[in-house]
Amino acid sequence: MFKRIFRWLGRHTDKLGVDEATADAWYEEKHAFLVQRLGAEHDMVMHALIPFAVGGTLDLYYFPRGIPGTAIATKELSELPGEGPSNRDFDNYELVMFTRQPIDLDHARDEDHPFGRMHRNLNGVLNLIARYAATATLNPYETCEFPEDMEGVGGKCLIFDAYPDSSGGRRLGLLAVIEIFRSEMEFKQEHGGQALLERLKEAGHYPYSDLDREPVA
Secondary structure, eight states: OOOHHHHTTTTTTTTOOHHHHHHHHHHHHHHHHHHHHOOOOOOOOEESOGGGGGOOOOOOEOSSSSSSSSEOOOOSSSSTTTTTTTHHHHSSSSEEEEEEOOOGGGTTTTSHHHHHHHHHHHHHHHHHHHHHHHSOOOOOTTTTOOOTTTTTTTTOOOEESSSSSSTTOSSSSEEEEEEEOOHHHHEEEEEEEHHHHHHHHTTTTTOOOOOOOOOOO
């Protein structure tokens, strides 16, 4: 994968002072880290036609064997140690979103199918937040709101959290992106992100982005 990215950029690893072994070792470390926290990975990956590093979309990785439902995660935000987004908890992190829908990649692009609808939603959010994370610091307990006029995601509200927590140390982490109701966003603004996440956990809604539920605030 890294050879493909560097080829698109018209550069070589030796020019960047990075050898292929370092890149491969970092990728394997990230893979092991995600499996430890999300369960075994599905054997299929949703590869982008144009790499994310040169303006394309994310490759999506699926983890359906952890908590009930499906986790969809990234692996290319931090291509090398110390590169990519960081925050107050992690030197490097990748993103993850969760749906209660069981994985069904045959219907991933079928918006009439429950998994297809959620897949489209999570895919759109992850790609936008991944770009945003390249220029902004996103910390656990913070929230984000898309402008109403943004196609596909307009008006959506999100909260971030370290998943499953930040106890794994600073080197590498997972930042969960969770869609919430506007009323829950307003509750967070008054009472804080930790208080909202505690309510979501108590109600059994954490860390899912499915909104076919009652708001907790």
